[in-house]
Amino acid sequence: MEAAVKQRRSVVKKKKKEAALKASFDGSVVAKLRNVPTSPRKMRLVADLVRGIKANAALALLKYQPQSGAKKIEKLLLSAISDWQIKYPNERLEDADLVVKDIFVDGGRILKRLRPAPQGRAHRVRKRSNHITLVLASLNGVAAPATEVKKEETKSKSVEGEKKEAKAKSPKAKTAAKTEVKKATKKSEK
DSSP: OOOOOOOOHHHHHHHHHHHHHHHHHTTOEEEEEEEESSOHHHHHHHHHHHTTSBHHHHHHHHHTOOSHHHHHHHHHHHHHHHHHHHHOTTSOHHHHOEEEEEEEEEEOOOEEEEEEOGGGOEEEEEEOOEEEEEEEEESSOOOOOHHHHHHHHHHHHHHHHHHHHHHOOSHHHHHHHHHHHHHHHHHHHO
């Protein structure tokens, strides 16, 4: 048996960044919640319940969990769902089969405080916080995001403009093209 090799923190961070970047290209949505005033260990217990299940089932599960972290993750999941709807406005939410593809909890900043102890001593209290990253994906293939659709529409509109520019090689033709554009904008304003 080989002993499990612990990865360096920098390698783990790099992998998480790459996963988030990859998620943005494959039809997924990444939502982050930072500086949540709960210890990462307590939050990971709730995050493990949600990982890999459908978004609707996850919302139902989180609604009745007694842990305080469940409310925070539920709110983050709702935010991720609304982000997905904004990114894919032409897709129906019911047809998408959204799944919590990945969720991980990282440690945030630690506030260090002192608490009085017997015999004039002081004990250190660490008030921990965490950062939650949730990746929401669709099981069904989705169409191009809204930004890509807009680019395609502008390309078809710019084809007409390119034809006019091809004609307008000479300086006289350039000025004529500019006046045509000005006239068209004035007509559209009226």
